[in-house]
Amino acid sequence: MLKIENLQATIENKTILKGLNLEVKAGEVHAIMGPNGAGKSTLANIIAGKEEYEVTNGSIELNGEDISELAPEERAHNGVFLSFQYPVEIPGVSVTNFIKTAINETRKAKGLEDMPAKDMLKMIREKSELLEIDRKFLSRSLNEGFSGGEKKRNEIFQMAMLEPKLAILDETDSGLDIDALRIVANGVNKLKSKDNAVIVITHYQRLLDYIVPDFVHVLHDGKIVKTGDASLALELEAKGYDWIKQELV
Amino acid sequence: MELKDKILSQYVAFENDKDINSDVHEIRSEAFKNFESLGFPTKKLEAWKYTSLNSVLKQDYSLFPKNENAVELADVKKYFIHDIDAYKLVFIDGKYSSFLSQTTHDTIDVCLMSSALSKPKYKAVIENYFNKVAQKDNLTSLNTAFANEGAYIYIPKNVEVEKPIQIINFTTGSEAATMLQPRNLIVVEQNAHVQIIERHQSLTSNPALTNLVTEVFAAKDATVDIYKIQNDDLNASLVDNSYIEQKSNSVVSVHTFSFGGNITRNNLNFYQKGEHIDSILKGITIIEGKQHVDHHTLVHHIEPNCESHQDYKGIYNERSTGVFNGKVIVEKEAQKTNAYQQNNNILISDKATINAKPQLEIFADDVKCSHGCTIGQLDDNALFYMQQRGIPKKEGKALLMFAFANTVLESVKIPEVKQRIAKIIANKLNVKIGFDL
Numbered sequence: 177m178l179k180i181e182n183l184q185a186t187i188e189n190k191t192i193l194k195g196l197n198l199e200v201k202a203g204e205v206h207a208i209m210g211p212n213g214a215g216k217s218t219l220a221n222i223i224a225g226k227e228e229y230e231v232t233n234g235s236i237e238l239n240g241e242d243i244s245e246l247a248p249e250e251r252a253h254n255g256v257f258l259s260f261q262y263p264v265e266i267p268g269v270s271v272t273n274f275i276k277t278a279i280n281e282t283r284k285a286k287g288l289e290d291m292p293a294k295d296m297l298k299m300i301r302e303k304s305e306l307l308e309i310d311r312k313f314l315s316r317s318l319n320e321g322f323s324g325g326e327k328k329r330n331e332i333f334q335m336a337m338l339e340p341k342l343a344i345l346d347e348t349d350s351g352l353d354i355d356a357l358r359i360v361a362n363g364v365n366k367l368k369s370k371d372n373a374v375i376v377i378t379h380y381q382r383l384l385d386y387i388v389p390d391f392v393h394v395l396h397d398g399k400i401v402k403t404g405d406a407s408l409a410l411e412l413e414a415k416g417y418d419w420i421k422q423e424l425v
Numbered sequence: 426m427e428l429k430d431k432i433l434s435q436y437v438a439f440e441n442d443k444d445i446n447s448d449v450h451e452i453r454s455e456a457f458k459n460f461e462s463l464g465f466p467t468k469k470l471e472a473w474k475y476t477s478l479n480s481v482l483k484q485d486y487s488l489f490p491k492n493e494n495a496v497e498l499a500d501v502k503k504y505f506i507h508d509i510d511a512y513k514l515v516f517i518d519g520k521y522s523s524f525l526s527q528t529t530h531d532t533i534d535v536c537l538m539s540s541a542l543s544k545p546k547y548k549a550v551i552e553n554y555f556n557k558v559a560q561k562d563n564l565t566s567l568n569t570a571f572a573n574e575g576a577y578i579y580i581p582k583n584v585e586v587e588k589p590i591q592i593i594n595f596t597t598g599s600e601a602a603t604m605l606q607p608r609n610l611i612v613v614e615q616n617a618h619v620q621i622i623e624r625h626q627s628l629t630s631n632p633a634l635t636n637l638v639t640e641v642f643a644a645k646d647a648t649v650d651i652y653k654i655q656n657d658d659l660n661a662s663l664v665d666n667s668y669i670e671q672k673s674n675s676v677v678s679v680h681t682f683s684f685g686g687n688i689t690r691n692n693l694n695f696y697q698k699g700e701h702i703d704s705i706l707k708g709i710t711i712i713e714g715k716q717h718v719d720h721h722t723l724v725h726h727i728e729p730n731c732e733s734h735q736d737y738k739g740i741y742n743e744r745s746t747g748v749f750n751g752k753v754i755v756e757k758e759a760q761k762t763n764a765y766q767q768n769n770n771i772l773i774s775d776k777a778t779i780n781a782k783p784q785l786e787i788f789a790d791d792v793k794c795s796h797g798c799t800i801g802q803l804d805d806n807a808l809f810y811m812q813q814r815g816i817p818k819k820e821g822k823a824l825l826m827f828a829f830a831n832t833v834l835e836s837v838k839i840p841e842v843k844q845r846i847a848k849i850i851a852n853k854l855n856v857k858i859g860f861d862l
Binding site for chain 2 (some may be wrong): 224225226227247248249251252253256257258260263264265266267268269274275277278279281282285334338
C-alpha cells in the first residue's frame with residue numbers, strides 16, 4: 177500500500193526527516209511513536225502533501241505509484257486521509273455541506289456523478305450513528321467552537337464518509353476523555369478491513385489498547401530507529417524513550 | 426467643455442419646462458447654486474480622500490440622452506429577479522419604461538417621481554418629505570438640482586406589501602457616454618412593511634455615470650428592507666447617496682452587494698429620530714481588475730435605546746481598491762445605544778488595497794459600541810485542510826470566500842435574492858458551488 181524509501185525533507189532550510197523508510201501493507205495497523213520534535217507530524221503532513229515541506233530525497237509510493245509530486249487533493253482522491261492533530265475551524269460552512277463537497281469533488285475527480293442526495297443522507301446517518309454524533313452537530317459550522325473531543329470525533333466521521341485506503345491518525349487521542357477515546361477507536365476499528373491500512377501517530381500507549389497495532393515504530397531525529405510489535409509500545413510507556421536514544425549511541 | 430460647465434449651461438433648459446411656482450423649483454434652484462459653488466468633490470475633501478472621480482468626470486457625458494435604443498424584455502430579463510412576482514419600476518436612459526414596468530395605485534403608490542412632483546394628488550407627501558433628509562453636499566445637491574425622475578413609493582399605515590418592488594435603471598449606450606441623476610422617494614407609514622430591490626445596469630460598454638439620491642422615511646413601527654445589487658458593466662460608475670430617517674420602533678435594513686462597475690461610491694446615511702430603532706447595514710464586496718468600491722456609512726444615534734448593526738465583508742483581488750469608512754455618532758441624549766460595527770477584508774493579491782476606517786464619535790456615557798476591523802489573507806491551513814479532504818485548491822478558495830461572505834448573505838430575507846447573489850458570487854469566483862450556504 178504505502179512504501180516510503182530514504183525520505184528526506186526540510187522546512188525553511190531545517191532538515192526534519194533524515195532518510196526514513198516505512199512500508200505499510202493493506203490490512204495492517206502501524207503505530208508511530210517517538211519524543212516531541214522527532215518528526216512524527218511532519219511525516220504525516222508530507223504524506224498528505226503539505227506544500228511548506230520540501231522533499232529533498234527519497235520517494236513515497238502509494239500502491240506502486242509515486243505520489244510525492246501530487247497536489248494534496250490528488251493524494252486524497254487516491255485514498256490518503258489525514259486526521260489532523262489540530263482540525264481547522266471554517267466558520268460559515270456546515271459539517272454536512274463540507275463533507276458533501278468533499279465527497280462530490282472526490283467523485284468528480286474519478287469521473288463520477290454527484291452522489292444522489294438520498295444516498296448521501298443515508299450514509300451521513302449511518303456514519304454519524306457509528307461515531308455517536310448528534311444530528312444538530314452536523315449543521316454547525318465546521319469545527320467552530322467544537323471541543324477537542326468533538327473535533328477529533330468529527331475527523332473520524334469524515335474518515336468514515338470518505339472511506340480512505342490509507343488513514344493517518346495524527347495524535348487523534350490528544351484531547352479525548354476516555355469515553356470519546358473509546359468511541360473514536362471503535363469507529364476506526366469498524367472501518368478497518370483487509371483492503372485498507374491505518375497509521376496511528378501517538379505519544380501514548382493508551383490509544384493502542386483500543387486500536388491494536390501490528391507494528392510499532394519509534395521515530396527519533398528524523399528516522400525510524402526501532403520497530404517491534406505491540407509490546408514495544410508497552411515497553412516505551414513503562415521506560416520512556418531515553419533507553420532507545422542510549423542504544424543508538 | 427468641462428463637465429461642471431456643461432451641467433451649469435444645461436440647467437436653464439432643464440428648468441424651463443418645469444413649474445417655476447412650485448416649492449420644488451425653489452429646492453432645485455437652491456441646490457443648483459450649491460453645486461455651482463461646491464463643484465465636484467476632489468481628494469482634498471476628507472470624505473473623498475481615497476476615491477477620485479477624476480477619470481470618470483473626464484468623459485463627455487450626455488446629460489439628457491436623446492437617442493433611443495430599443496430594449497427587448499428578452500435581452501434584459503436576466504437583470505430582474507424574475508422568478509418572483511414583483512412590482513417593477515424600470516427606467517431606460519433616465520426615462521420611464523411603461524412597457525417593462527408594473528406600477529400600482531391600488532392601496533399603495535408605486536409610480537414615478539415625475540408624476541409625484543407635478544400632480545396635486547401627491548403635493549402633501551412631496552411637501553412633507555421631498556429633500557427633507559437628503560443633505561446638501563456636492564453630489565446630492567447636483568442630483569437635487571436635476572431631480573425629476575425616479576421611483577416614488579408610498580406605503581400607507583398598516584399595509585404589508587406582499588410583493589417586493591424592483592427598481593431598475595438601464596443605460597443603453599445610445600449616446601457615447603451617459604450621465605444620469607435618478608431620484609427616489611420612499612415613504613413607509615406607521616406599521617407598514619416593504620421590500621425593495623435596486624439595480625443599475627449598463628447594456629453596452631459605453632461609459633455611464635449615475636449619481637443617485639434615495640430618500641427613505643420609515644415611520645413608527647415600520648419595516649423596510651432594501652437590497653442593492655451592484656453588478657454593473659466595468660465602464661459604469663455609480664454614486665449612491667441614500668438617506669434614511671427612522672422613527673420609533675422602526676427597523677430598516679440595507680444590503681449592498683458590490684461586484685461590478687468601475688468606481689462605486691456608496692454614501693449610506695441613517696438618522697434615528699425616535700427610540701427603540703434598529704438600523705441594519707450590511708455589505709458584500711468582491712472586486713478585481715482595477716475596480717474601486719467605497720462604502721461610506723453613517724449612523725446618527727440621536728435618541729436613547731436604539732441599535733445599529735453594521736457588517737461589511739470585502740474580498741479584493743488583483744489591483745482593485747476598497748474603502749470602508751464607518752461613522753457612528755452617538756449624541757449625548759442617546760443613552761443605552763447599542764452600536765455594532767464589523768468590517769472584515771481579505772486581500773487575495775499583493776496589489777489590492779483596502780482603506781478601512783471605523784470612526785466613532787460618542788458623546789453619551791452609558792452606551793455599548795463595539796467595532797472590529799480585520800484585513801487578512803485566505804488561511805493556508807484551512808486550504809490545506811480542505812485539499813486533504815479532496816476539495817481542489819480553487820474550489821477550496823471559493824468555499825472559504827463564500828463562507829466568509831455568508832454571515833451577510835444569511836440575513837437576506839428574500840430567498841430568490843439570496844440565491845441570485847450566491848450565483849453571482851459563484852460566477853465571480855468561477856466555480857460551481859455544490860450547495861446553498
